[in-house]
Amino acid sequence: MHVRSPDRLPEDVYRQVLEQLAELSPVVQALPPSAALVELKGSLRYHGVDARRLGEVLRVRTISRLGVDVRVGIGPSITVAATASGQIAEPGGVLAIGPGQVTDWLGPLPVEALHGIGPRQAQALRDYGVHCVGLLAAIPPATVQRLLGGRPGRQAADRARGIDPRPVTPRALPASASVRRTFPRHTLDGAAVRAALLDLVVTLALQLRGRGQAARGLTLTLRFAGGTTWEKTRRLPEASAHDDDLRARRRRAVRRLSGERRGRPPGGGGSGS
Template sequence: MAQVARPTVMHVRGPERLPEELYRQLLELLADLSPVVQALPPSCALVELKGALRYHGTDAAHLGEVLRVRSISRLGVDVRVGVGPTITVAATASGQIPSPGGVLAIGPDQVADWLGPLPVEALHGIGPRQAAVLRDYGIHCIGLLADVSPATVQRLLGETAGRLATDRARGIDPRPVVPRALPASATMRHRFTHHTLDGAAVRAALLDLVVQLALMLRRRGQVAQALTLTLRFAGGTTWHKTRRLTEASAHDQDLRTLAYQLMDAAGLQRSRLTGISLKGEDLISADQVAQQISLDQARESRLVAEGTMDRIRAKFGPGSVGPASTTRFRRVS
């Protein structure tokens, strides 16, 4: 008897604005199910289940339920799990599950009948503008998109986008799940409540971003090889610049020194800022960085203090220790 084909790709959606630490822990739960996990930050991931189904001796839907139970019980986070024969089908399925969570598995023989009635914007990979163009042409569901000539869709959306849209509407998606445990970058953002001209306020916000970024990297066991500073101005314009660290690091002082150099390079005078972001680039595992023996007692003391503050934050919360306030207090006699 021929073996029935089973869906082998799982797409997991966490809640929006999932904290970085919880996202990392969710990836670790997925790694317990299968060794092939692809992180899709900030809150999604892909899992290849082909070998995992044989190992666990169960079906994909049951593994999805196991993941939900573990995620809720261990992390307090409910997830939406879509399972299908391809990445597109699995991701589309997870997008059709209402919050807070659930599991939807689509078999290979169910793809056409299930995709057909869905609105065209529900197809994973179709953006709002592309959906609007297709609807203007009368293509309002995925089944119609699959039936239309590929050449017609390419004229509407462009050659590459049109070919991909047609294939995926027909359930064709040869992309493999590529193992990727952690994102290659990390970004911290600060939005000013008012247009800001005060240089001290901008420096204080930048220092806070440095501390948050360094703490995240140390928790994830990563180091940054470069930093990108982005400034957003009133009127919608932006400025950004990237510089590499002399040595990959996740220490506050190293990141702060480079961040201040980037800020100085912006040459701000009377510019009104609305937001600022700091991005760690080319992240690598901290294990890949050689540990240089240092005779600088001041630096060693700072590293010890840094570790102490990390332990305090882990116990009492991330906001329990932070940069010193820039507020000046008037002495009362």
């Protein structure tokens, strides 16, 4: 099962979609920023229903619980499932392709619709007269390799025939924690902003320790009045949940921010989060 969520889905909602997938199968592979793969073999036996029914159950759950409609493609391989989910024109829907339907279903599709074929590869194939997946499957793999290159050519020739041995590899999104502070009014006092940032650092460190987590990186995002934003991300030399480590890195970010903000006209203050 290949699941596509709406574009620009907030990360917290995307995580909730992944949780809904995990209720159907223990083998879920996150494909950020908004897609995922699900292995259904064991789940079909466990739930006692067919794959299309599981796709419909998933849609009902994401709509009713999250207000998110997903597109679900189901097939005997990753390529077929991902191609199927990409052929659903509506905001959401389920398209299931059985093992015996793969050749007939893939054949009429334009080459660019085959999952894994990029625009340049599609153009190279069209220049050669290969405009649909059926023609791509019919020409010798050696010819496809000459057109697209060795490995890409082999993969394209195999996938046009429905051959894709890749397994679904369980992969979750890295756990994250965040804290936020919004000023009730425009704030121009640098000391007040720094004090708020340092308070957030302590709160974040306490949150990490309470969860038993350690940070590997920090992202500081400031949103100013007028809608502009400033963001910096730093990787920590080693994982840490201590406020001293986090505070030192925030201080450096704040000093950098102060240097970049010098020279801006009055009234440029705003709120940070």
